Amino acid sequence: MALTGLEIYKLLPKTNCKDCGFPTCLAFAMKLAAKQAELAACPHVSAEAKAALESAAAPPIRLITIGDDDYKIEVGNETELHRHDKAFFHMPGLLMRVRDNQPLAEVEELATQVDGYFVDYVGLTLNLDGMAVESASGDAATFAKTVKAVRDKTKRPLILLAADPEVMKAGLAEIDGTTPLIYAANAENWEAMSALAKEQGAPLAVRADGLESVVELVKQVKDAGVEDIVIDPGTRGFHDSLNVLTQVRRLALNAKPDRLLGYPVITFPGEGSESPAEESMLGGQHIAKYAGFIVLDHFNPAVDYPLLALRQNIYTDPRQPVQVTPGIYEINEPGPDHQLLITTNFSITYFAVANEVEASGMPAWLLIADSEGLSVLTGWAAGKFDADKIASTVKTSGIADKVGHRKLVIPGAVSVLSGELEDELDGWEIVVGPREAVDLPAFMKMWKP
Amino acid sequence: MAVALEIPTKKWTGHVREVVLGATATEGGTRAKTVTVGGEGTLPFLDFEVPMPNPPRVAIEIKDRRPDDWSPVLQGVWGEVMDDPAEWSKAVEKLDVDLLLLSISLTDSEGNETTAQQAASTVRKVLDSTGLPLVVFGPGQTEKDIEILVAVAEAAAGERIVLGVCDDKNYKTIVAAALAHGHLVDARTAMDVNLAKQMNILINDVGLPLDRVLMDPTTAALGYGVEYGYSAMERLRLAALQGDSMTQQPMLVTPGEEAWRMKEAKVGEDVPAAWGDWEERAVTWETLTATTLIHSGADIVVLRHPQSVSRVKDMISKLWKKGE
Numbered sequence: 001m002a003l004t005g006l007e008i009y010k011l012l013p014k015t016n017c018k019d020c021g022f023p024t025c026l027a028f029a030m031k032l033a034a035k036q037a038e039l040a041a042c043p044h045v046s047a048e049a050k051a052a053l054e055s056a057a058a059p060p061i062r063l064i065t066i067g068d069d070d071y072k073i074e075v076g077n078e079t080e081l082h083r084h085d086k087a088f089f090h091m092p093g094l095l096m097r098v099r100d101n102q103p104l105a106e107v108e109e110l111a112t113q114v115d116g117y118f119v120d121y122v123g124l125t126l127n128l129d130g131m132a133v134e135s136a137s138g139d140a141a142t143f144a145k146t147v148k149a150v151r152d153k154t155k156r157p158l159i160l161l162a163a164d165p166e167v168m169k170a171g172l173a174e175i176d177g178t179t180p181l182i183y184a185a186n187a188e189n190w191e192a193m194s195a196l197a198k199e200q201g202a203p204l205a206v207r208a209d210g211l212e213s214v215v216e217l218v219k220q221v222k223d224a225g226v227e228d229i230v231i232d233p234g235t236r237g238f239h240d241s242l243n244v245l246t247q248v249r250r251l252a253l254n255a256k257p258d259r260l261l262g263y264p265v266i267t268f269p270g271e272g273s274e275s276p277a278e279e280s281m282l283g284g285q286h287i288a289k290y291a292g293f294i295v296l297d298h299f300n301p302a303v304d305y306p307l308l309a310l311r312q313n314i315y316t317d318p319r320q321p322v323q324v325t326p327g328i329y330e331i332n333e334p335g336p337d338h339q340l341l342i343t344t345n346f347s348i349t350y351f352a353v354a355n356e357v358e359a360s361g362m363p364a365w366l367l368i369a370d371s372e373g374l375s376v377l378t379g380w381a382a383g384k385f386d387a388d389k390i391a392s393t394v395k396t397s398g399i400a401d402k403v404g405h406r407k408l409v410i411p412g413a414v415s416v417l418s419g420e421l422e423d424e425l426d427g428w429e430i431v432v433g434p435r436e437a438v439d440l441p442a443f444m445k446m447w448k449p
Numbered sequence: 450m451a452v453a454l455e456i457p458t459k460k461w462t463g464h465v466r467e468v469v470l471g472a473t474a475t476e477g478g479t480r481a482k483t484v485t486v487g488g489e490g491t492l493p494f495l496d497f498e499v500p501m502p503n504p505p506r507v508a509i510e511i512k513d514r515r516p517d518d519w520s521p522v523l524q525g526v527w528g529e530v531m532d533d534p535a536e537w538s539k540a541v542e543k544l545d546v547d548l549l550l551l552s553i554s555l556t557d558s559e560g561n562e563t564t565a566q567q568a569a570s571t572v573r574k575v576l577d578s579t580g581l582p583l584v585v586f587g588p589g590q591t592e593k594d595i596e597i598l599v600a601v602a603e604a605a606a607g608e609r610i611v612l613g614v615c616d617d618k619n620y621k622t623i624v625a626a627a628l629a630h631g632h633l634v635d636a637r638t639a640m641d642v643n644l645a646k647q648m649n650i651l652i653n654d655v656g657l658p659l660d661r662v663l664m665d666p667t668t669a670a671l672g673y674g675v676e677y678g679y680s681a682m683e684r685l686r687l688a689a690l691q692g693d694s695m696t697q698q699p700m701l702v703t704p705g706e707e708a709w710r711m712k713e714a715k716v717g718e719d720v721p722a723a724w725g726d727w728e729e730r731a732v733t734w735e736t737l738t739a740t741t742l743i744h745s746g747a748d749i750v751v752l753r754h755p756q757s758v759s760r761v762k763d764m765i766s767k768l769w770k771k772g773e
Contacts, residue, residue, distance in 0.1 A: 082680070083676070083680055239767060251454075256457070301725030301730075302733060303725070303730075305730065306713075310671055310741060314679070
């Protein structure tokens with residue numbers, strides 16, 4: 001919770017000594033509240049006041065980083081309950097779990113597959129983020145061997161899961177320079193786990209059943225000197241996860257109780273499910289509703305691609321219109337005799353249209369006008385996709401050199417522009433296309449050069 | 450020392466209206482049961498605040514004839530019943546599903562425009578083949594929709610079916626047909642809180658009580674803008690809970706139609722290996738779209754693949770606790 005200028009003023013020396021460069025302590029406090037000055041400018045501030053001010057300035061959910069400079073996962077720093085209020089900022093990490101009682105060859109194979117998995121989505125490369133290695137055997141040497149096998153196959157971030165601090169310690173000896181998430185401290189082992197986390201400089205997950213127990217455990221590991229914490233409130237299924245993760249987010253944003261829940265949450269959708277299908281839907285819930293790390297139990301591209309797409313969608317900043325680069329897009333390898341369609345650079349419009357044109361199987365030129373990220377109708381209403389814009393796009397794009405014909409298909413929603421366009425584009429015939437992208441394949445079949 | 454923990458609850462002032470779909474014999478129809486949606490007094494499934502009286506419901510979409518443009522995955526799973534809407538609706542009823550949505554095609558299998566009489570007789574046939582409450586969608590062209598839905602409303606008089614889609618271009622006629630024959634409407638707008646609200650006001654102004662209006666804020670598929678639908682629905686639901694009367698309608702969305710239009714679901718050949726197994730990907734595309742929308746307030750999701758229906762029903766059974 002940010003402090004007001006007056007609240008900050010109460011914490012300052014109130015001597016008006018001007019050493020900070022401002023005429024009074026109150027003026028300095030106002031600048032601090034507006035984030036236009038740094039507390040370090042005051043040489044006389046007390047240690048207590050400094051701590052109080054720093055803690056008040058901290059984000060409600062602590063930013064937690066694992067991995068290294070090349071591959072890292074950063075989660076936390078969220079400020080909202082609903083993405084439409086501003087945005088969700090740090091996408092949850094999606095990691096795949098292996099256990100040390102699986103054959104080593106199987107573990108290596110999976111680590112290799114996860115490491116190499118990527119999918120292209122609207123011009124972005126989407127990846128899984130790393131591996132979670134769990135001690136199921138309870139044996140330190142076996143765990144260490146499995147961690148090493150995974151680490152040999154992937155440089156992506158790791159979560160190590162073991163209840164016995166000695167086993168955890170053996171695994172940590174094999175991580176070779178990356179910063180893992182240590183999972184997990186519980187009521188019995190928290191002292192030893194806290195010591196390991198501090199020694200390693202790694203974040204520590206705490207696992208307890210019920211929020212009051214989580215809060216107590218967080219307090220204990222915090223008092224033991226661990227600052228980077230991740231919480232597992234122990235809930236697993238659809239109903240309880242949604243309710244409890246919502247409560248955690250609300251409490252964290254209210255800085256209650258004493259900021260002890262202001263940390264990212266880790267979830268295990270496979271543990272709350274009876275089938276991989278259920279795991280995918282529960283993973284979907286965790287993406288939309290407040291998870292920071294999501295550990296999956298089934299690697300399956302047919303499921304991972306949809307989950308990665310969903311994560312991308314939910315974490316899209318609603319304040320920024322999502323747009324593609326204006327210009328000429330070639331679909332299905334068009335030649336000079338193939339049809340030419342124009343639409344806007346709002347990315348949903350673009351992908352809807354490009355997708356239908358591609359699905360039609362017919363070669364076509366798609367000309368994308370710079371509507372500044374607006375859709376067809378809003379672009380038209382705002383003067384960003386009017387006759388002038390369409391005409392200038394045609395003239396400056398160089399499309400006239402690529403097609404032999406002079407026929408331009410415009411979206412049905414702006415059919416009213418055809419007359420004006422034929423005036424502005426000398427020698428061009430304006431053809432009115434369908435209102436909806438979905439009707440494009442049928443419409444395109446009628447094409448004659 | 451234990452730290453005092455007070456779970457933060459929101460004090461909502463409004464709640465969603467309940468809407469009843471279908472009419473049994475005692476209510477003047479022939480449905481085997483009725484289905485009630487809406488009534489929420491908090492965000493989806495947050496029953497630590499208030500119990501959620503009704504779970505979200507699942508509808509299956511069928512067509513009046515074998516569709517030309519549905520994915521081979523769907524053609525394969527439904528098989529021959531797609532040639533006969535009566536048989537198709539019987540196959541649907543064997544599944545664990547709450548509602549049936551019949552969508553009328555623009556043309557018949559010969560390529561001739563579907564007439565109002567054809568559509569009306571198909572609706573009657575489907576009503577005779579199943580006891581599920583029915584939603585009927587026109588082909589999506591204003592004039593044709595009006596012609597067809599007016600005839601359908603008459604043929605289904607008393608059945609309390611949902612007529613859709615009802616939008617700013619056709620609502621006067623569709624609402625009149627719903628009023629004359631005891632039906633409901635599905636009020637569709639384009640992913641915008643104010644448009645949805647305005648549509649409800651217009652429909653209410655021409656005389657249809659709001660307990661006969663479903664609101665359809667339109668969705669997009671996963672990967673193709675689902676977040677716009679998600680946030681529009683979340684904002685509509687928050688407005689309803691904050692007491693804005695004209696946003697307090699239950700929401701119907703069509704994740705099945707949207708997901709199956711997309712290449713990821715529709716197409717199995719010449720796609721990247723990273724897309725994985727076709728049918729599993731397609732069903733996951735549909736179920737994850739539905740999952741996302743159910744978490745932002747959908748009261749009815751319309752799906753296409755039987756496997757998606759059983760997955761989503763299963764999820765709802767685990768999400769929804771009626772509460773005491």
